[in-house]
Amino acid sequence: MADDDKRLAAEAALDEVRDGMLVGLGTGSTVAFLIAALGERVRAGLRIEAVATSIASARAAEGQGIIVRDFAGVSLVDLTIDGADEVDARLYAIKGAGGAMLREKVVAAASDRMVVIADGTKRVDAIGAAKLPVEVLPFARSFVTARLEALGAAAVAVREGGTDNGNLILDARFGRIDDPRALAAAIDAVPGALGHGLFLDEVDAAYVADAGVVTRMTRGAD
Numbered sequence: 035m036a037d038d039d040k041r042l043a044a045e046a047a048l049d050e051v052r053d054g055m056l057v058g059l060g061t062g063s064t065v066a067f068l069i070a071a072l073g074e075r076v077r078a079g080l081r082i083e084a085v086a087t088s089i090a091s092a093r094a095a096e097g098q099g100i101i102v103r104d105f106a107g108v109s110l111v112d113l114t115i116d117g118a119d120e121v122d123a124r125l126y127a128i129k130g131a132g133g134a135m136l137r138e139k140v141v142a143a144a145s146d147r148m149v150v151i152a153d154g155t156k157r158v159d160a161i162g163a164a165k166l167p168v169e170v171l172p173f174a175r176s177f178v179t180a181r182l183e184a185l186g187a188a189a190v191a192v193r194e195g196g197t198d199n200g201n202l203i204l205d206a207r208f209g210r211i212d213d214p215r216a217l218a219a220a221i222d223a224v225p226g227a228l229g230h231g232l233f234l235d236e237v238d239a240a241y242v243a244d245a246g247v248v249t250r251m252t253r254g255a256d
């Protein structure tokens with residue numbers, strides 16, 4: 035079951051957490067298992083502090099007795115553990131089904147190391163089938179939609195509800211992304227597009243659990 039695999043992947047990644055670390059907590063249903071398991075370890079004596087990539091993850095962590103620092107006062111994180119919507123052998127990932135990709139990218143960039151946790155349904159040959167979320171300044175909604183269509187998005191939909199940052203999300207369906215780096219650079223260059231779910235350089239390793247077996251993927255390995 036996917037939930038069992040999410041829990042297994044989360045628990046495997048916990049092996050990377052050490053006393054004294056500032057740990058970045060991602061967002062989503064897989065990270066929910068991580069936060070629960072981390073909470074158990076903290077109550078058993080592990081000494082860490084955390085920063086969170088969403089209000090939901092901050093609340094969940096605090097509920098587990100984990101000390102959560104305001105990321106606004108933080109510039110370096112030791113280890114961030116986060117979910118993904120797709121991850122391939124290059125450790126390219128698509129993130130943001132939960133709408134947190136902008137904060138997730140900032141925290142990942144501040145991190146010495148970032149690892150992804152996922153169940154086997156997220157492991158793909160090449161990223162691109164999942165919708166690509168783009169966080170957008172509400173003022174620029176139509177303009178950014180047109181630019182995404184010009185970049186090849188077959189459909190662009192405004193997601194219901196905003197982000198923790200008070201912005202909108204456009205879900206863009208590209209179907210196939212031949213050159214993720216070119217697409218990421220092109221979206222980065224659109225004024226009003228504040229962030230997107232293409233993570234091409236951030237992920238150092240991934241723990242993917244499939245039917246009860248956890249595989250640790252690293253850069254340059256399948």
Ligand SMILES: O=C[C@H](O)[C@H](O)[C@H](O)COP(=O)(O)O
Binds near residue numbers: 060061118
């Ligand atoms: O915005 C959400 C994040 O990028 C999530 O980490 C990602 O969508 C995976 O979430 P889940 O573990 O719920 O599939």
